[in-house]
Amino acid sequence: MRLTTKGRYAVTAMLDLALYGEQGPISLADVSSRQDISLSYLEQLFAKLRRKDLVQSVRGPGGGYRLTKPLEEIYVAEIIDAVDERVDATGCAGNADCHGGTTCLTHHLWADLSDKIHHFLSDISLASLVQSNNVQSISARQRQAELEASFAGDKISLRALES
Amino acid sequence: MRLTTKGRYAVTAMLDLALYGEQGPISLADVSSRQDISLSYLEQLFAKLRRKDLVQSVRGPGGGYRLTKPLEEIYVAEIIDAVDERVDATGCAGNADCHGGTTCLTHHLWADLSDKIHHFLSDISLASLVQSNNVQSISARQRQAELEASFAGDKISLRALES
DNA sequence: ATTAAAACCTAGTAATCTACTAGGATATAT
DNA sequence: ATATATCCTAGTAGATTACTAGGTTTTAAT
Numbered sequence: 001m002r003l004t005t006k007g008r009y010a011v012t013a014m015l016d017l018a019l020y021g022e023q024g025p026i027s028l029a030d031v032s033s034r035q036d037i038s039l040s041y042l043e044q045l046f047a048k049l050r051r052k053d054l055v056q057s058v059r060g061p062g063g064g065y066r067l068t069k070p071l072e073e074i075y076v077a078e079i080i081d082a083v084d085e086r087v088d089a090t091g092c093a094g095n096a097d098c099h100g101g102t103t104c105l106t107h108h109l110w111a112d113l114s115d116k117i118h119h120f121l122s123d124i125s126l127a128s129l130v131q132s133n134n135v136q137s138i139s140a141r142q143r144q145a146e147l148e149a150s151f152a153g154d155k156i157s158l159r160a161l162e163s
Numbered sequence: 164m165r166l167t168t169k170g171r172y173a174v175t176a177m178l179d180l181a182l183y184g185e186q187g188p189i190s191l192a193d194v195s196s197r198q199d200i201s202l203s204y205l206e207q208l209f210a211k212l213r214r215k216d217l218v219q220s221v222r223g224p225g226g227g228y229r230l231t232k233p234l235e236e237i238y239v240a241e242i243i244d245a246v247d248e249r250v251d252a253t254g255c256a257g258n259a260d261c262h263g264g265t266t267c268l269t270h271h272l273w274a275d276l277s278d279k280i281h282h283f284l285s286d287i288s289l290a291s292l293v294q295s296n297n298v299q300s301i302s303a304r305q306r307q308a309e310l311e312a313s314f315a316g317d318k319i320s321l322r323a324l325e326s
Numbered sequence: 327a328t329t330a331a332a333a334c335c336t337a338g339t340a341a342t343c344t345a346c347t348a349g350g351a352t353a354t355a356t
Numbered sequence: 357a358t359a360t361a362t363c364c365t366a367g368t369a370g371a372t373t374a375c376t377a378g379g380t381t382t383t384a385a386t
Contacts, residue, residue, distance in 0.1 A: 003252050003273075004344070012269045019268075027361065036263055041346060047363070060354030061360040076272065089166050100199055102304070105182075106175045108297040109239065110166075113283055120279050124272065134271040141265070167373070190332065204375055206334070213334095223383030224331040327386100334381070342373075352363070 007085035009037050010045050014079050017055070018071050018126045019139050025057075025064035034142060045083050052082035071127035077118055087121065089113045166250060170243040172200050173208050177242050180218070181234050181289045182302050188220075188227035197305060208246050215245040234290035240281055250284065252276045 016031045028046060032039040046065060049055045054074060055065045067074060080087055089110040091098050096111075098104035129135050179194045191209060195202040209228060212218045217237060218228045230237060243250055252273040254261050259274075261267035292298050 003276075005254055006344075008254055008267075008269060008273065009345095011272070012267060015268050025361095029361080035268065038346060040348080043363070044346090050363095057362060058354095059352080059360090059362045060356095061358095062355060063353090063361050065362090091168055091171055103301055104171075104175060105178050105198065105298060105301055105305075106171060106292075107301075108295070109174070109287065109292065110171065113280065116283050117276065117280065120276055129269075129272065132271070135268060138266055138268055138270075142268075169373075172374095188332095192332080201375060203377080207375090210334070220333060221383095222331095222333045222381080223385095224329095225384060226332050226382085228333090329384105329386075331384085332382080335379080337377085337379105339376080340374095342371100344371080345369095347368080348366085350364085350366105353361080355360085356358085 003080070003085060003087065006045070006083055007080040007087075009035075009041070010049065010079050010083040010085075011076055013037065013042060013045065014049070014054070014067070014074065015126060015129055015135065017065060017067050018074075018130050019135075021066050025062075025066045027064035030064070034146070048083045049079070052078070054078065054082055067126070071130060072125055074126045075122050076124045076126075076129075077121035080121065087114065087117050089117070166243070166247070169208065170247040170250075172198075172204070173212065173246040174239055174242050176200065176205060176208065177212070177217070177230070177237065178289060178292055178298065180228060180230055181237075181293050182298075184229050188225075188229045190227035193227070197309065211246045212242070215241070217241060217245055230289075234293060235288055237289045238285050239287045239289075239292075240284035243284060250277065250280050252280070 012035050013028075013031050016035055017026050020026050020030070020034075028039055028042045031037065032042055046055060046057075050057055050065075053068055056068050057063070057065050077087070086093070088094060090096075090107060091104075091110070092107070094111060094114070096103045096107055098107050175198050176191075176194050179198055180189050183189050183193070183197075191202055191205045194200065195205055209218060209220075213220055213228075216231055219231050220226070220228050240250070249256070251257060253259075253270060254267075254273070255270070257274060257277070259266040259270055261270050
């Protein structure tokens with residue numbers, strides 16, 4: 001089964017859009033610096049997310065990405081599926097040909113597990129993540145850190161504080 | 164998260180012991196030919212299973228491995244843990260330092276998922292697998308195939324049929 | 327005692343995949 | 357015109373997996 005940074009990054013980045021994207025499109029450069037994900041890697045992930053119609057792009061200065069649907073209608077499972085991370089615990093992609101063309105002894109166990117995982121991730125929307133205490137507090141801390149970083153930086157930081 | 168053939172092979176092999184090991188120890192050569200898993204790879208997996216006290220070995224001719232506990236007390240989660248380290252969907256091994264030392268936005272999501280998976284696999288014993296219809300029917304088919312293979316083989320097959 | 331069957335051990339390795347870099351082309355607000 | 361952004365393709369270091377190779381030790385059977 002696969003669940004690596006690819007899928008985790010995709011969900012984290014989509015959650016970033018959910019948290020910061022209310023006013024307008026968010027550039028991947030912003031997501032990259034906030035969530036500590038390589039910009040070029042994000043570009044590749046968002047190409048897939050766009051192909052699956054989970055985000056829309058706006059090109060040119062001031063552009064970026066926005067979510068195509070309301071937070072309530074975007075589920076974690078979709079995001080992971082979109083970036084090609086098959087959440088599948090079987091060794092045969094569910095084809096039941098794991099033992100030289102026939103079904104291996106444990107096939108159904110892994111198929112059941114895959115179902116459980118998919119159900120779990122299909123029940124969680126971006127909206128429910130945004131509302132959760134965990135995400136709220138981490139997001140608050142990230143905003144705080146960003147503020148302090150810009151404060152320690154140059155004059156532009158003062159304007160950031162005022163707005 | 165990790166769930167590859169390593170963990171799947173381990174569970175399949177342990178299930179093979181559960182199905183065939185009532186009379187005495189089972190050699191890895193037998194498991195290898197029945198379940199189509201490389202012998203040397205099995206040896207490496209069973210070294211770990213033995214270290215975790217899930218199996219006992221008997222050396223010398225007629226030797227092999229037997230389960231250390233009754234089927235009811237061996238859970239799939241233990242087996243995977245023994246060879247795979249951990250079924251963990253977080254990127255930080257549960258340390259919550261996934262975002263440059265701090266907790267990333269989605270950490271709790273993956274931690275929750277890991278819990279769910281672990282619970283699922285902790286509830287399934289070798290005994291319950293052996294009793295399941297799926298395993299029963301696949302096991303019956305494997306015994307049948309083995310019988311036919313030995314029948315098509317040499318004289319020894321006749322003795323196998325009689326016993 | 328010899329032989330053979332088994333566990334036990336260690337090192338190496340081809341193939342695969344991940345996460346990423348590099349270096350652009352294209353679109354568009356200012 | 358310029359800068360900012362998406363968009364696109366190719367390549368690649370490093371890690372991991374699944375396995376092979378080549379032994380040694382133990383022990384039942386002859």
